[in-house]
């Protein structure tokens with residue numbers, strides 16, 4: 001177990017360094033000069049003013065230094081929690097912009113992932129033993145799973161937002177309101193939350209249900225289930241074992257989903273103009289704000305790595321089969 | 332008499348029709364008897380073993396009866412059968428290597444199973460540990476997962492588990508087939524010991540390798556293509572087999588062929604017939620050196636001597 005931990009830590013550590021380096025590199029290889037953009041946006045004509053503005057911005061962003069120093073500074077700043085300054089929302093620090101967006105993303109992703117997991121697996125487990133439910137749940141499950149997410153989201157936006165008018169279709173809250181701790185603002189937040197959440201919830205629901213159904217049916221036909229039945233075990237016990245074992249791969253699946261928790265809502269946030277990290281990525285690209293892009297992506301990468309690391313460890317604790325695989329087994 | 336099987340027919344439903352894997356078999360197993368069942372793969376041994384304890388969803392009880400300790404077993408009624416399983420008739424399945432839930436510790440699984448039978452684990456634990464010791468296992472295996480055990484250890488755990496409630500009849504399917512020679516010997520010895528200790532009253536030991544049966548079986552039943560060919564005490568089967576198929580099976584064993592003045596038969600030529608549309612008459616006809624006109628009719632499974640039954644027209 002200790003060797004395993006050390007190995008995993010090393011792998012994730014190296015991945016992290018590579019990811020940070022790539023992340024630092026990519027915006028610098030992208031077309032478009034952010035400083036020129038900002039200067040252009042200021043709409044000044046005077047060449048001297050332009051020169052001094054350029055110099056000022058380059059110093060602020062640290063672009064006047066040799067490339068290797070920029071890289072080292074980037075790491076140093078990273079450990080101070082400093083992700084630079086946003087060009088688009090100048091002079092707000094990138095970390096501030098990102099942190100403001102995080103709650104929106106988590107707010108739709110966490111409930112969508114967890115609820116679809118719970119509901120989907122429950123429906124799947126029930127479908128595995130009820131022919132009637134199976135006949136309904138299976139086609140519906142396949143339908144919503146096969147539907148491209150984009151369609152589903154647009155269909156929801158059109159149906160519940162435009163046609164029925166029950167929910168707003170864009171934004172995190174009404175643009176006329178000022179964010180504050182009040183019931184009316186909370187209600188407004190909730191209204192804007194429903195459709196993005198629902199689209200994410202529905203899109204993974206079918207997969208969980210179908211997966212669980214198939215896994216349980218497979219488990220119920222496995223050797224240990226037959227042996228228990230031959231020894232007169234009641235169906236309840238056999239189902240309980242089957243359910244437990246079927247849950248293991250589902251937990252891996254959940255883990256993988258949790259890994260996407262910070263970056264997985266990109267399309268959703270774009271379709272519903274929801275102000276989370278995904279939307280931020282888009283805005284950063286549109287505004288050629290490479291500090292913001294870097295900061296957001298870095299945040300997403302760290303989230304993915306961290307989630308997967310935790311999951312690797314939890315999974316080993318849950319499933320004895322992986323555990324013996326690690327110690328070489330005694331079989 | 333512990334077990335009486337009468338004209339039992341169990342078929343598999345398939346898309347191409349019924350596979351008549353067990354097509355009218357009649358035999359008895361006495362109290363304390365260890366009966367071996369031998370025959371090539373696919374002749375219906377596993378089907379017979381399963382029929383006695385639990386039909387799977389594709390199996391259909393077409394006819395005949397099974398009486399255990401004077402009570403007829405409700406083979407086709409899964410719910411009613413459940414009361415007889417484990418306490419009266421128990422099974423060591425063909426797949427014993429994967430018979431235990433991989434994600435439960437062995438002791439925990441036994442506890443779950445026992446409590447489903449309203450037996451307290453703590454009450455049985457001393458006996459359980461004693462029996463594990465008897466088969467050469469430390470009680471510590473109860474705290475392990477199946478994957479942590481070797482094949483021979485798993486087989487012995489399954490033996491102890493399957494017989495824990497002292498069933499009247501134990502069906503062991505290919506109990507030694509997956510094991511190396513030394514584990515085979517240990518398991519074979521354990522089977523006899525369990526009978527001798529009275530943990531199990533009677534046993535049916537199924538194998539495609541007839542030589543295994545010489546170590547454990549009192550009597551041997553030879554099956555061919557869903558029918559019975561011969562049943563006799565193990566010694567008789569070795570020294571005076573009567574059915575041509577039995578002779579071939581024995582002849583296929585080099586050791587036995589040397590020891591007895593049997594003509595050396597070069598393996599067994601040909602293959603058993605399809606059980607989807609089995610031919611009328613004796614099913615061994617295509618491969619039998621003694622085949623004659625009469626064989627177009629199915630030979631009855633007749634008694635030729637005390638405890639010796641044969642189904643063959645060429646045997647007087």
Ligand SMILES: Nc1ncnc2c1ncn2[C@@H]1O[C@H](COP(=O)(O)OP(=O)(O)O)[C@@H](O)[C@H]1O
Nearest residue numbers: 343345350352372373374375376377378389606
């Ligand atoms: N699930 C099944 N569906 C259809 N046919 C089967 C099934 N299981 C076994 N059979 C057929 O029944 C016959 C007997 O099989 P089995 O009892 O497993 O033989 P043995 O144990 O002697 O090797 C074989 O011809 C086999 O092909």
Ligand code: SF4
Nearest residue numbers: 613616619626643644
């Ligand atoms: S009945 Fe005929 S075909 Fe069948 S075993 Fe006897 S001699 Fe051979």
Ligand SMILES: [Mg+2]
Nearest residue numbers: 376377425505
């Ligand atoms: Mg078999």
